[in-house]
Amino acid sequence: MKRKITLKQIARELDVSISTVSKALSNSKEISEDTTQKIQAFAKLYNYRPNNIALSLKNRKTKTIGILIPEIVHHFFSTVIRGIELIANRRGYNVIVGLSNESFTKEIINMELLANGSIDGFILSISKETLLKQDYHHFNATINQGIPIVMFDRVVNEVDCDKVIVDDFNGAVKAVKKLVENGCKNIALLTTMDYVSVGRLRTQGYLEALEHSGIEADPNLILKIDDSLDVENHLDVLETEIAQFFQTNPNIDAVFAVNELYAVTAMKVARKLGLSIPNDIQVIGFTDGVLSKHATPSLTTVSQHGQKIGEQAANLLIDRLEAEDAEMDQYLSNNERKSDYIKMVIETEIIERESTK
Amino acid sequence: MKRKITLKQIARELDVSISTVSKALSNSKEISEDTTQKIQAFAKLYNYRPNNIALSLKNRKTKTIGILIPEIVHHFFSTVIRGIELIANRRGYNVIVGLSNESFTKEIINMELLANGSIDGFILSISKETLLKQDYHHFNATINQGIPIVMFDRVVNEVDCDKVIVDDFNGAVKAVKKLVENGCKNIALLTTMDYVSVGRLRTQGYLEALEHSGIEADPNLILKIDDSLDVENHLDVLETEIAQFFQTNPNIDAVFAVNELYAVTAMKVARKLGLSIPNDIQVIGFTDGVLSKHATPSLTTVSQHGQKIGEQAANLLIDRLEAEDAEMDQYLSNNERKSDYIKMVIETEIIERESTK
DNA sequence: ATTCTTAGCGAAAACGTTTTCGTGTTGACA
DNA sequence: TGTCAACACGAAAACGTTTTCGCTAAGAAT
DSSP states (O other): OOOOOOHHHHHHHHTSOHHHHHHHHTTOTTSOHHHHHHHHHHHHHTTOOOOHHHHHHHHTOOOEEEEEESOSSSHHHHHHHHHHHHHHHHTTOEEEEEEOTTOHHHHHHHHHHHHTTTOSEEEEOOOHHHHHHTOOHHHHHHHHTTOOEEEESSOOTTSOSEEEEEOHHHHHHHHHHHHHHTTOSSEEEEEEOTTSHHHHHHHHHHHHHHHHTTOOOOGGGEEEEOTTSOGGGOHHHHHHHHHHHHHHOTTOOEEEESSHHHHHHHHHHHHHTTOOTTTTOEEEEESOOHHHHHSSSOOEEEEOOHHHHHHHHHHHHHHHHHHHHHHHHTTOOTTTSOOOOOEEEEOOEEEOOTTOO | OOOOOOHHHHHHHHTSOHHHHHHHHTTOTTSOHHHHHHHHHHHHHTTOOOOHHHHHHHHTOOOEEEEEESOSSSHHHHHHHHHHHHHHHHTTOEEEEEEOTTOHHHHHHHHHHHHTTTOSEEEEOOOHHHHHHTOOHHHHHHHHTTOOEEEESSOOTTSOSEEEEEOHHHHHHHHHHHHHHTTOSSEEEEEEOTTSHHHHHHHHHHHHHHHHTTOOOOGGGEEEEOTTSOGGGOHHHHHHHHHHHHHHOTTOOEEEESSHHHHHHHHHHHHHTTOOTTTTOEEEEESOOHHHHHSSSOOEEEEOOHHHHHHHHHHHHHHHHHHHHHHHHTTOOTTTSOOOOOEEEEOOEEEOOTTOO
């Protein structure tokens, strides 16, 4: 087992100073061609690579981005990560991933852990518990420490930073309008409790589209599902709830669901009740994941372009990180270069499949 | 914006030496109670936290694990990550994620990048291209540098390291035997090309189960699908291929598929052909993902326990890392403590759902 | 009064870099 | 021969820690 070789070892071996080795390897013209050749050859032979940690310490930057998300086993979040990783790698950064598991405490712990030098900036999506508590001090604290944050999807006005969001409102509007155009009169909404902002926005979009179409919203056609319990493992609860909903409202001719799971479950339940999709009921879901694509019938969805969100978030963060460098060079104080944060909105797109006409 | 405070600043502020501050904060009894109190109070006030990078450099260990996987938008891999992250966090480690995107070159680049001090060890699953090329020098090189590797799922005998694998062979055997017990006579196999080891093992399990049940394997009932092309975006190709397969083999009464996608697609195609599941055809898939759970009918699968794999892999790696520390303390050379690598096999489990009787 | 402990603290090295600033040697030029 | 620039290299600081070792002063022991 040969440990990685260091500058010091090369220097000793070749009987020169550490500085000389360093300079030679960076092709400084301070060093004679002879020595440079010799050193580079030796370095190549022993496969020398500078130690990242030492560089990080010296440069006071790690070239690493911290990603903090509520859950990784989730199609949307993993596509976002893919987007981040793509851009990050292309621009010379690594990504380190932390999972909050929707927990406020784990979110804080993870942030503090990473904020102590391990990363240059964060890309994150807020956990449900944090949204419930409405306690955002840890975000502001890290920003105050000079560590920039880019939030995506689940964002919040109380924190001043770059944001990349899905146009949840308009996505919902588009979806519901499509159902209206397809002739639906009694469009049901399957949504979550309101504290997750995206759910609220989608609900608002639903209402807006109805109003704009001259249809009066019927509160009976809105089913709010408590997602504080682990729905994935209580599918039966979800199914019976939706079944009851359908039975007490037999006039429903369309369903707009704020996520994929609700949508496919609604389809499943509908068919069990003898309803045909899309003939009796048309369905559109939010989030274009693997379920939608492979469901039978395949599900028309509002695609959020997760990968694009990740890419934009990564670009925003890295832009800001490198702008900071430039500012340092130009002796600009933080006050002069006033923080004008960007809120980037990613347009949604309706992917038409078999669950609508 | 206040940058994070350092030992040096505390020392200057309180007019003591850096050493004193460091010792006081670690409650060394070299320092008087008075001074300790004063320093700790000050540190708390300014929210002092030691700089991770500096610690990493000093201790020559980063307390981070590098994960290298072919693809993140994939239910199995994300559950593995979740398992790794769970254990890693619990044992005081962070995880940094790299994606090879099934590319040999990206795999190498990522490894070299992280191996230069950024991480203490790797947990990885080999990319398809690497498996095709059968070039594993980069794995052996990093191991030789003293960086331990734990491989999972897609492993290879040519590299000497800890491994965590699914019992692909027995999983397939169990699945096919179940189909036989359910009365199926003509069990089809939907598999991939052989170079991905897991596909090969599952195929072998299929053959073994048939033989053991006294059924002669019919080559016509085996469909090898070329997964070098991006199947997800060429679903139609997959569907027609399977449709043809069904039509030329109308005697098929069961399907065993080596992954989830093939299985649900087979179900979809079967139903389009007017076949009923599970009455006309029973289906079992490998990999228990989100598709299986929510398909209609829901799919009976061989669960791989991805999270458990991740947990075991993380434990193996961290155990080895910390064993190294202990060895150092005991002045044991690498030769004495001979590397006896562990190959851990995670048993599969059949999750019965609606696609079988 | 002298020596010995011991408590309490600081100096310095080390981890692996990069970079600034010297410094000695050479050759050219006056 | 003396001066000067250019060349080639080394010493040292800095990034933020931890830890070993040494030092001083005070009190105890002789």
